[in-house]
Amino acid sequence: MKQNKYDDDRFFENYSLLPRSAFGLEAAGEWGTFRAMLPHLKGHSLLDLGCGFGWHCRYAREQGADSVVGIDLSGNMLERARAMTRDPKIEYLQLAIEDAAFSADEFDTVISSLAIHYVEDYGSLCRQVHHCLKPGGTFVFSVEHPIFTALEAQDWHYGAEGEKQHWPVDNYHLEGVRQADFLDHEVTKYHRNTATYINTLISSGFTLTRISELQPTPEMLEKNPAWQEETRRPMFLLLSAVKN
């Protein structure tokens, strides 16, 4: 299923109010880690799968990327992205991630931020990304963590006083559709376990170079005590890999 919730105007309105929508990358908790997993982008051609408002595309150009393509299925998202972009070297295309059929060896870097858990056929996606990357090219992406997506509720288990007792995990190995609630709307996510995320990359011809489960650092905890909660269970999984 190619999902396009962001062209539902009420959903889009809610999404636009999130800090990461209003204030960009610096308001996204995982950004520092994601950025550190990117290669040096100077001179690169870069593809962003599920580019949303284009924050990552513009960042890539600031870092000296030569040409940037951002794709997204949502016209709402791309309209906003285009309004915020004055740069002829960034091209936004209205396309589902599943339909991103680019030429062989076209990109130095492919990135995707919190979009691939909406994609049903991850294996096909990995092969597509491998195809359009140059040899030695890098694929960096973030998804919601399998511990986070295993149960549809995606919520803590609460005690009698309403306190967050622990994070419940179940059906971890039952991969597939999860109907989850996001911004008061039902969205379809695909739960996969960590092994599937990694082995599919490897069998598609990538070498894994780093994995992050967004473990808060002492500095992060000092800067923002709300991060304490993120020590209890991982919310995001980030992977970087190079094409063999």
Add this chain to the structure above:
Amino acid sequence: MKQNKYDDDRFFENYSLLPRSAFGLEAAGEWGTFRAMLPHLKGHSLLDLGCGFGWHCRYAREQGADSVVGIDLSGNMLERARAMTRDPKIEYLQLAIEDAAFSADEFDTVISSLAIHYVEDYGSLCRQVHHCLKPGGTFVFSVEHPIFTALEAQDWHYGAEGEKQHWPVDNYHLEGVRQADFLDHEVTKYHRNTATYINTLISSGFTLTRISELQPTPEMLEKNPAWQEETRRPMFLLLSAVKN
């Protein structure tokens, strides 16, 4: 801490009664997966870290390994291993995993089954294994899964009727000591997250070749309905990697 619970006679007695102790590898649920992650062993020199009763050592020789070294800190374990082994090409050494200082490029394959979660300094271990492996050599090991070791209780969350409601996760990113109960004894385990297990391998000079979280296959579920429970949360993590 170098733990030697297996020389506590009551603990050892209990351990000896486990199916995997009495009946060997075929009684260990993860064995089929572990075996599939091993390279062809013919002609190999192999090291087994925490060899216990020597089941894996004898298996390696059956597969044509040329020479096998099994180390374990427990005299009880090694006595039993030696009693079950008639093979001059298997050497059992009473050594803590932490003290396994072998020569450079000595082994084709290093394995470890459910022992490394008892080792405090995983980084040092990875560097040691890398040192004693030949270039292109393989490291395969299993540990208790981080989802399983995060909480000391290592147990389900039960409902009012005593039913297993879900698996509780907490303190996932707080790595370190867990005092867990095993066979009615307190044992010290070290919880690490999946990212640490993998990134430390990579930064020690390995390429990850496969990860398994022991997802039950349809065949496993048909053969043994008890495996159904293993679809709910992963108990084991298995990794294979080659020395760059």
